[in-house]
Structure formats: C-alpha cells, structure tokens
Amino acid sequence: MxxxxxxxxxxxxxxSYDSLVPxxxxxxxxxxxxxxxxYRMVDFMLSSMVNCGIDNVSLIxxxxxxxxxxxxxxxxxxxxxxxxxxxxxxxxxxxxxVKVYNGRVEALSSILDFLKDQKQQYVVxxxxxxxxxxxxxxxxxxxxxxxxxxxxxxxxxxxxxxARQATSPNRGLYYTLRVEEGDVKEIYIxxxxxxxxxxxxxxxxVGREFLIQQIHDAFVKGYSYFERDIVAPQLGKLNVHGFLYxxxxxxxxxxxxxxxxxxxxxxxxNLDALFDPSPIYTKIRDDNPTRYILGAKVxxxxxxxxxxxxxxxxxxxxxxxxxIAKGAKVxxCxxxxxxxxxxxxxxxxxxxxxxxxxxxxxxxxGTDTFPVYVAKYQVV
Amino acid sequence: MAKEMxxxxxxxxQGSRLYALTQKLAKPAVPFGGKYRIIDFPLSNCxxxxxxxxxxxxxYQPLVLNEYIGNGQxxxxxxxxxxxxxxxxxxxxxxxxxYKGTANAIxxxxxxxxxxxxxxxIILSGDQICKQDYSDFLKFHKEKGAEFSVAVMEVPWDEASxxxxxxxxxxxxxxxxxxxxxxxxxxLASMGIYIFNWDILKKYLIEDEADENxxxxxxxxxxxxxxxxxxxxxxxxxxxxxxxxxxxxSLWEANMxxxxxxxxxxxxxxxxxxxxxxxxxxxxxxxxxxxxVENSMITDGCRIEGTVKHSILFAGVKVEPxxxxxxxxxMGGTTIKAGAEVxxxxxxxxxxxxxxxxxxxxxxxxxxxxATVGSGIYIGDNAKIxxxxxxxxxxxxxxxxx
Numbered sequence: 001m002x003x004x005x006x007x008x009x010x011x012x013x014x015x016s017y018d019s020l021v022p023x024x025x026x027x028x029x030x031x032x033x034x035x036x037x038x039y040r041m042v043d044f045m046l047s048s049m050v051n052c053g054i055d056n057v058s059l060i061x062x063x064x065x066x067x068x069x070x071x072x073x074x075x076x077x078x079x080x081x082x083x084x085x086x087x088x089x090x091x092x093x094x095x096x097x098v099k100v101y102n103g104r105v106e107a108l109s110s111i112l113d114f115l116k117d118q119k120q121q122y123v124v125x126x127x128x129x130x131x132x133x134x135x136x137x138x139x140x141x142x143x144x145x146x147x148x149x150x151x152x153x154x155x156x157x158x159x160x161x162x163a164r165q166a167t168s169p170n171r172g173l174y175y176t177l178r179v180e181e182g183d184v185k186e187i188y189i190x191x192x193x194x195x196x197x198x199x200x201x202x203x204x205x206v207g208r209e210f211l212i213q214q215i216h217d218a219f220v221k222g223y224s225y226f227e228r229d230i231v232a233p234q235l236g237k238l239n240v241h242g243f244l245y246x247x248x249x250x251x252x253x254x255x256x257x258x259x260x261x262x263x264x265x266x267x268x269x270n271l272d273a274l275f276d277p278s279p280i281y282t283k284i285r286d287d288n289p290t291r292y293i294l295g296a297k298v299x300x301x302x303x304x305x306x307x308x309x310x311x312x313x314x315x316x317x318x319x320x321x322x323x324i325a326k327g328a329k330v331x332x333c334x335x336x337x338x339x340x341x342x343x344x345x346x347x348x349x350x351x352x353x354x355x356x357x358x359x360x361x362x363x364x365x366g367t368d369t370f371p372v373y374v375a376k377y378q379v380v
Numbered sequence: 381m382a383k384e385m386x387x388x389x390x391x392x393x394q395g396s397r398l399y400a401l402t403q404k405l406a407k408p409a410v411p412f413g414g415k416y417r418i419i420d421f422p423l424s425n426c427x428x429x430x431x432x433x434x435x436x437x438x439x440y441q442p443l444v445l446n447e448y449i450g451n452g453q454x455x456x457x458x459x460x461x462x463x464x465x466x467x468x469x470x471x472x473x474x475x476x477x478x479y480k481g482t483a484n485a486i487x488x489x490x491x492x493x494x495x496x497x498x499x500x501x502i503i504l505s506g507d508q509i510c511k512q513d514y515s516d517f518l519k520f521h522k523e524k525g526a527e528f529s530v531a532v533m534e535v536p537w538d539e540a541s542x543x544x545x546x547x548x549x550x551x552x553x554x555x556x557x558x559x560x561x562x563x564x565x566x567x568l569a570s571m572g573i574y575i576f577n578w579d580i581l582k583k584y585l586i587e588d589e590a591d592e593n594x595x596x597x598x599x600x601x602x603x604x605x606x607x608x609x610x611x612x613x614x615x616x617x618x619x620x621x622x623x624x625x626x627x628x629x630s631l632w633e634a635n636m637x638x639x640x641x642x643x644x645x646x647x648x649x650x651x652x653x654x655x656x657x658x659x660x661x662x663x664x665x666x667x668x669x670x671x672x673v674e675n676s677m678i679t680d681g682c683r684i685e686g687t688v689k690h691s692i693l694f695a696g697v698k699v700e701p702x703x704x705x706x707x708x709x710x711m712g713g714t715t716i717k718a719g720a721e722v723x724x725x726x727x728x729x730x731x732x733x734x735x736x737x738x739x740x741x742x743x744x745x746x747x748x749x750x751a752t753v754g755s756g757i758y759i760g761d762n763a764k765i766x767x768x769x770x771x772x773x774x775x776x777x778x779x780x781x782x
Contacts, residue, residue, distance in 0.1 A: 037664030038680070076453070268666065268683070275663045284454075284659045288648040289414035289679035289692075291639075298673050304664040305415070305679055308649070318664075 005053040008122035008140055008205070009085065012045055013107060015062035016127035016202070017172050020162075020253055023373050024353070028067040031059070031128040033252065034336050034354070036265055036274070037319055038304035040071050041252065043078075043282045044131040049124070050078050051278040052136040056085025056120065060107045062092060071283050078281045088114075103224030108215045115212050123211050125226075126203045131250040131261070133277040134203065139243045143205040148241035150210075150231055152177065152184060153203035155245045156196050160253040164192045175200040175227055179242035187232040200227070201245060248273035259351055259371045262317045262334045266300055287320050295326060311341065328358075332368070350374065382497040383462060385518055385575070387431050388489070389422055390482055391506035392439035397627045399770050400754030401728055405444040408506030410631070411711045411729065413638045413648055414677045414692050416657045417448060418625060421511065422504045423455045423464070424655045429514035431502070433462035435492055437485040439478060442468060454658045467492060481596030487585040498578050503598065505572040509634050509646065510622040511653050517575060517616050524552065526614040527580045528606050532568040533622055543569035544599050546615045554613040557603050568615055571622060574598065580611065621645035628770075632726055632750045635692050635709045639675060660695035660712065670701060686716070694729070703733075707742065711755070724767065725751035734761035734777060741767045 014031030024033050031042035042059070049057055057080060061068060068089070072078075075087030090111055092101065101107040104125070108115070115123070122143070124136055134153075143151040154177050163174060176197040178186035191197070204226075206214075214230050223229035231240060248270060250261035265271045274280075287306025292298065297312040306321040311328035321338040324330055329346040339352040342360040349366030353376040358364060362380050366372035374380060395407025402410065408419035419436075426434050434457060438445055445466070452464030467489050469478050479485035486493075486503065493501060500521065502514055512531070521529040532546050547556035547566040558564060584602050588594050594601045606613055621644070625631040637644035648655055662681025667673055672687040681696035686703035694712040699705055702719040713730040716722055720733045725740030733739055737759050740751030749768035759765065760777030769781045 039663075266666070268668075271663070271666060279661055280663070281661060286454075286654050286656050286659075288655070289677040290665065291649070292673045292676050292678065294675040296673065296675075298667045298671070300669045301667045302664050303667070303678075 005055055006122075006137060006140060007120050008054055008124050008136070009118050009120040009208070010045075010049040010054045010057035010136075011108070011111075011123060011125045012042065012057065012059045013104060013125070013127050014042060014059050014065065014068055017129040017252070018062075018064075019172055020129070021255055021258060023255060023375065024258065025064060027064065027376060029061070029064045030252070032065075032067040032071050033258070034319055035131055035250075035252075035258075036262065037302050037317055038285075039131075039280060039282045040068075041128045041131060042068065042071070043280050044133065045126045045128055046078050046080075047278070047280040048132065048134040049136060050080065050281070052140075054124065054136060055080060055082055056088070056118065058088040058090055058111060058114070060090045060101075060111065062101060062107075065089070065091065073283070077283055090114075103229070104226035105215060105218045105223050105229065108211070108226070109219040112212060112215060115208060115215075118208060121208060122205055123208050124203070124205050126201075129252045130201055131252075131274065132201075132245075132248070133274055133280065134245070134247075135277070136205075139203070140205055142243055143241060146182060146241040147239060149206065149238040151205040151241040151243050152231075153201040153243045153245050154179070154198045155201055155249055157199040157251070158195060159191065159193065159197055159199065160251075160257060162254040162256070163190075164194070173225060173228060175202070177242055179244075182241055184235065184240040184242045187227060187235065189228055189232065198242065198244075201249070202227075203243075203245075205243075247277070250274065255351070255371065255373060256369070259334055259349075263315070263332070265317065266302055266315060271302070285320055290318075293326075296324075311343075325360075332371075334371075353378075356380070381461065382499065383433055384498065385431060385500040385502055385514075386433040386435070386462070386493065386496050386498045387422075387426050387502045387504055387514070388486055388493070389419070389434055389436045389504045389506050390485060390572075391419060391436050391445060392479055392485060393505075393507055394440040395507065395626065398631065399628070400752050400772050401628075401631075401726065402441070403754055403772065404441060406438065406441045406506075407626070409445040409448055410625070411694055412509060412625065412631070413635060413655075414694055415660065415679045416648075416655055418509065419445070419448075419506050420455075420655050420657045421509055422506060423457065424653075425510070425512050425514060426504075427455050427457060427656065428653050429512075429516075431514060432457065432459055433496055433498075434464045435467045435489060436464065436506070437479065437489065438466055438468050439485075442466070448658055450658070455656045462496065465492065481594075481601075482598045483585060483588050483594075483602050484596035486581070487589050487596070490582060490585065493578065493582075501576050501578050501581055503572075503574040503576070507626055508571070508622060508624055510571075511620060511646070511650070511655070512573070512618060512622075513653075514575075517573075517618075520616045521575045521614070524614045525612060526575075527577045527612045528603075529575045529614045529616050530554070530603075531571040531573040531618045532615045533571055533618055535567050535569045537564065537567050540564035540567045540569065544572075546570055548615040552615045552617070554607070554615050557607055559599055568617075570599070571618065572598075575616075580606075621647075628726060628750050628752050632709060635726075636690070636707070638692060639677060639690060662695050668701075671699075686718075700735075708740070717761070724749075725753070725765075727753045728755035728757070730756050731759070732757075733759045734763060736761060737763045737765070739765040740769075743767070 080087040290307040293310040303318040304320040311324040316333040325343040328341040345358045391408040395402040457464035545558045623634045641647040665682035668685045671684040685701045686699040689706045698715040700718040707724040711729040717735040719736040753771040758774040764780040766782030
C-alpha cells in the first residue's frame with residue numbers, strides 16, 4: 001500500500017496550562033484561546049500534525065471544552081474527517097469513583113484500550129500552549145535514528161519571569177533539560193534559573209507499545225505526571241533523546257506573554273516564520289473581506305477578515321469581525337472577534353475578549369507592562 | 381423522495397468580452413469582490429433560499445471551475461441526496477454533442493433532473509452579481525398559478541433596446557416578448573432567471589430538440605414557443621442590486637460598487653444573506669508602518685507596504701513600499717513591486733508588476749479605459765501599460781503596451 005502518512009498517531013492535551021491564563025480560560029480552555037487574528041491555539045499543533053501526515057489525532061479534554069468542540073466540529077478544516085483515524089475528542093468519563101484526570105498518566109490511562117487498538121508504531125504527544133509550525137517528521141526520524149525510548153522536544157528559551165516568581169504550585173509543572181550529545185541526562189522540574197535554558201516544549205515521541213506499558217505500570221502505582229513520575233525517575237534506565245527545535249515559537253505562559261506573542265507577529269519576519277513553513281488551518285467563518293472606509297488611518301496592523309475600520313488603528317492585532325467606528329482610536333491592542341470600538345472611544349494596551357463593546361467616548365488604557373483585559377461580552 | 385425545486389445553473393459561457401480574464405477559466409469562475417468568484421452569488425442564493433440541489437452546466441474551460449466547486453462543501457452543498465453536481469456534456473448511447481444552446485444544455489440533462497422528480501426547476505445564469513431570494517420568486521410563481529415565470533428588472537427606457545424585454549399586463553402576465561427591439565414596448569428586462577413547472581419545461585425541451593431549425597436557446601426559442609401556445613407566463617419584479625459582469629468595464633464597476641455598499645446596493649456584509657466561497661486559508665492581512673490604506677477592501681494573506689486607495693485586493697496580494705494602487709481590482713497572489721503605479725485597472729491572479737512599472741491611468745475626459753492584465757503575466761520593471769491595454773503576454777522591462 002502506498003503510504004504517505006507518518007507511522008504515528010497524535011495526542012493533544014487541550015487543558016494543559018489552563019491555569020496560566022485564568023482570565024482567558026474562564027469559559028474555554030488553552031486550546032481554544034484565540035490567537036494571531038484568526039486562529040485558536042489548537043490550530044497550530046493540529047495543523048502541524050496533519051501537515052506531517054499524522055491523521056489520527058486524539059484530544060483528551062478535561063473541562064470547559066464546549067468552545068473547542070464548536071471550533072473543531074468534525075475536523076473537516078484540518079482534513080481530519082477520516083474513516084480511519086481522523087479527529088477523536090475524548091471527554092472525561094464520568095464515574096463516581098474516578099476523578100477527572102490531573103496529569104498525563106491518568107489522561108492516557110483513560111484511552112489505553114483505544115491505544116492498544118491502533119496500528120501506528122509511534123505516538124506523538126503535545127500541549128496546546130505553544131503556537132508553532134512544528135515538523136514532527138524530523139523529530140520522529142531523529143527518534144528512530146537515535147534508538148531512543150522517549151524523545152523530548154526543547155527550545156533554547158528563558159524561563160518566563162512569571163514562572164520563576166511563582167510561589168504557588170498550582171501554575172503547573174514545567175521542565176528544563178540537561179542534554180549531552182542528544183541524550184537527556186537530567187530533567188529539572190520547575191527550576192528558577194535565569195538565562196537561556198533547554199526549555200522543554202512538552203512535545204514527545206514514544207513507541208506506542210512502550211507508552212502503553214509505561215502508562216499501565218504508572219497508573220497502577222498511582223502516578224500522575226508523565227515527565228515527573230515516568231521519564232525523570234527512569235533517566236538512567238531509559239534512553240531519552242532531546243530534540244532541539246530552533247525555529248519560531250510563541251509560548252503562552254501568562255497574560256503578558258499572550259499580549260506580547262500576538263504583538264510580535266506584527267513583525268513580518270516573525271509572521272513568516274510562524275506561517276510560511278506549512279499552512280495552518282482553522283475554522284472558516286465566511287466573513288467578507290475587511291473594509292477600510294474613507295477616513296480610516298491604519299499603521300502596523302494585522303487584521304483578519306470581516307473587520308470594518310473607520311477610525312485610527314496603530315500597532316494592533318484585530319481578529320475577525322472587529323468594528324472600529326469613526327473617530328475611535330486604537331493603539332497597541334489585541335482585539336478579539338467581533339469587538340466593537342464605538343465613535344470617539346479610545347483604547348490603548350488592551351486585550352478585549354470576544355464581543356466586547358467599548359462604548360462611545362470611553363477611554364480605556366493599560367500600560368505596556370500590564371495590558372488591561374476586558375472579558376467576553378463586557379460593555380465598557 | 382421528490383424535491384420541490386432544483387436549480388440548473390448555466391455556467392458554460394466563455395465570457396469572450398472579458399478577454400484576458402477568461403483565457404484560462406470560464407466566466408462564472410472569474411474572481412469578484414475580494415474573496416469570491418462570480419458563481420458564489422447564485423450558489424449562495426440557492427443555499428440561502430433553501431435550494432439544496434444544483435446542477436452546474438459547464439462546457440468552456442471547466443478545470444478551474446470544477447476544482448473550485450469540488451464537493452460543494454463551502455456552500456453547504458455536499459448532500460447525501462442532492463447537493464451540487466457539475467454537468468459537462470457527455471457521451472450517450474445515441475452519440476455525444478456539445479451543448480448547442482442554453483435549452484439544449486438542460487435537454488441533455490433531463491435524466492439528471494428526473495432523478496430528483498422536482499415540481500419546479502429554476503434556471504440560473506452564472507454571470508451575474510445579485511443577491512436574490514429564490515424562495516420569494518417561487519412563492520410568486522405558485523400564487524400566480526404560473527407555468528413559467530421570469531425575473532425582470534426595470535431598466536431606463538433609453539437603454540431598454542439592449543435587453544430581452546417582457547411586455548406584461550397589470551397582473552404581471554406576460555403578453556409579449558421582445559428580444560433587443562428597436563422600439564421597446566416595455567422596460568422590463570429579463571434577468572435570464574426562470575422558474576418552470578418541470579412537466580412544462582420537459583415538454584418544451586423535447587419539442588424544441590425535435591425542431592431542426594431551432595437554436596435551442598431559452599430566449600430565442602423556448603420562451604417564444606410558450607407564448608405561442610398561450611401558457612401562463614408571469615414576470616416577477618426584482619428591484620435589488622443586479623449586475624451582469626460580462627464586460628471589463630462592468631466587472632470593474634461592480635467591484636468598485638462593493639466599496640460603497642451604502643449607496644450602490646451590493647452589500648457583502650449582510651449576516652442574513654452571507655455569500656459563501658472557498659477559503660484561501662491564508663493568515664490575516666498585514667498593513668505596515670509606512671503603508672497608506674484608504675477606502676479599500678483587503679483580505680487574508682495581503683501584505684501592504686505601499687499606498688492602496690479605493691481598491692479591492694484579493695487574497696495574498698503584496699504591495700511593496702512606494703507602490704501606488706488606486707481604483708484597481710487586484711486578484712489573488714499578485715505582487716506589485718516597489719514604486720510601481722497601478723491605477724484604474726483589473727489585474728488578474730498571480731501577476732507580477734515590476735518595480736516602477738506603470739499600469740493603467742486615472743480616467744480623463746477623453747480616456748476612460750480600464751487596463752487589464754491576464755493571469756500569470758509578468759510585467760517587467762519600468763514597463764508601461766496604457767489605459768486601454770489588454771495584456772495577454774509577458775511585457776519585458778522598459779517596454780510599453782497601449
């Protein structure tokens with residue numbers, strides 16, 4: 001049989017790191033956070049997988065997943081409406097004795113039977129808090145060549161300040177690696193080091209059989225976290241490979257980084273780096289093109305379709321269907337879908353969620369270090 | 381299960397008056413309004429009116445159109461029973477034939493229509509920009525007890541002789557049909573959109589096919605025959621926006637009217653009557669620090685670093701620094717290099733306009749031409765394209781074409 005597909009299935013964890021941006025996940029989860037004008041965070045990992053021929057993708061959701069279901073539908077936009085494989089959303093299985101899962105181990109153990117039935121030799125796993133155009137194929141080949149049991153993708157990054165300063169353990173776990181000649185020698189959990197680190201992207205390649213075995217053993221022992229409880233303690237025993245990713249990535253680690261990563265895409269170099277390697281798919285909304293009415297002044301703006309702009313906009317990212325009325329001024333803002341800025345209103349350093357309205361004449365200002373967030377459907 | 385009404389969309393037109401734009405594609409596939417193709421309008425009208433079965437009759441350069449329509453999913457026309465079907469001429473046991481005329485095209489697909497056993501068939505044309513509720517038209521047809529209805533527009537009397545005209549009485553019953561008459565008796569122009577009772581249409585198609593002298597055309601043969609037999613024929617008045625975009629200047633004009641929905645009447649921003657299209661899938665458009673954008677429509681994938689005024693840019697158009705685009709329709713994937721001037725013109729898909737080249741000119745009292753550059757053409761640096769030019773071949777750097 002001709003096989004253009006990768007010999008791997010994909011698993012995404014759409015709720016990972018929800019706790020980093022509590023405002024944005026009020027009524028959604030990390031995976032469905034709008035990003036870069038017309039996308040949701042999940043689009044990047046999902047499209048990357050599809051572009052690498054991974055057409056069997058499961059999303060193990062935990063809570064607040066209505067918006068994600070709505071976004072993904074049958075998976076058609078990602079070409080994942082398949083007879084074999086395709087898109088598979090796994091909701092938590094409600095049983096009195098079983099709590100909703102916490103770590104990856106519990107999540108994966110809930111689909112162990114599914115995993116046993118699949119044909120692909122490898123499993124790739126990822127979170128959705130990183131927007132990246134990732135080449136899973138080169139990671140899979142490196143995994144095979146190195147003969148590793150587990151491969152972890154990492155990037156040369158600084159640990160976000162908010163993570164370093166965090167005192168509460170509720171922000172979730174993050175990992176840095178000590179890598180020697182491709183081998184991961186040490187995994188540091190929630191380190192506070194400054195400067196560039198080998199920051200784990202939480203993207204893994206593992207053999208499917210191996211994963212099933214490990215998850216089975218770990219679940220029996222009551223373990224929760226794949227990295228902390230399976231990989232880290234067994235570093236001496238297992239062959240763990242580090243895959244260095246040196247391309248563009250946008251990591252959401254708090255509100256500030258959400259704002260900054262959107263803004264960074266106003267630079268064409270960054271925009272191309274994220275979108276040029278291969279297409280990123282998303283739900284189609286059938287908006288008309290964006291209309292710039294006479295009198296509009298626009299400078300350094302990225303905008304999706306469906307916007308109507310009559311006022312002034314500078315250094316901003318506009319999502320689909322944003323309306324900026326005559327005399328309104330918008331500067332350094334990230335305005336999500338269908339935000340309306342009425343006549344004479346002014347907005348600076350603002351993140352508005354969906355369907356926000358800034359009424360006529362109002363002035364709303366954040367600062368460059370602390371952008372103000374306006375929640376969904378709020379009227380200012 | 382029978383369908384109440386199915387649509388047959390005539391999309392075989394060569395659109396020869398669009399010259400350079402229809403060298404490689406059929407007229408209904410010509411891009412329009414920033415992210416649409418002409419055929420999106422009748423298809424979206426069908427879906428918005430509740431029609432879920434559409435046969436598209438193709439003949440001329442169908443490749444782009446076939447690929448564009450695909451399984452019909454963007455218009456929600458991928459259905460288990462019905463949906464959209466592209467119907468090119470095909471070989472039958474009795475022989476094969478190109479579609480000889482509009483009526484013959486339907487005649488050759490009688491068996492397609494019969495699969496759905498419809499009560500009514502609406503005949504649509506694939507070269508008009510129009511938002512129309514066909515269910516309202518059908519309601520009219522039923523209320524009048526008509527066997528045939530035609531949608532008509534009132535046109536100015538002095539232009540009436542350019543159209544096929546319906547003469548109707550005070551009850552909208554058609555008494556006479558005049559094809560481009562010297563002395564018009566009516567100003568009700570046929571829009572080329574008909575509703576037939578299927579049994580009547582079938583009868584007249586078979587009769588028309590048997591007539592060796594017939595041109596197998598709705599306007600020239602079928603409608604006169606219906607009149608001859610005193611059938612119940614009614615004229616349905618439509619007064620919304622309607623534009624036949626069969627010429628370069630009307631296509632340019634219709635695009636420009638999109639920029640002024642408040643006055644022109646074509647509103648693409650209507651949540652209740654969306655126009656669907658196959659999506660480019662490109663990322664949001666980007667307007668740089670030094671760019672100037674005024675009174676324009678811009679869609680996904682565009683990168684604007686120059687000046688864009690009163691223009692429509694399709695997906696993925698690049699305007700480099702210092703370039704000026706004014707009163708222009710620039711179709712998908714085209715790049716306008718630094719310092720180029722592109723004015724009052726239509727640039728087709730995937731064109732490259734070289735640095736400092738000049739294409740078209742703003743109209744003057746004597747010169748109102750819309751320069752046109754065909755798809756995939758390369759215009760060299762410093763080249764000059766006059767306002768009446770129709771560019772079909774690459775133009776080398778520094779050369780001129782008028």
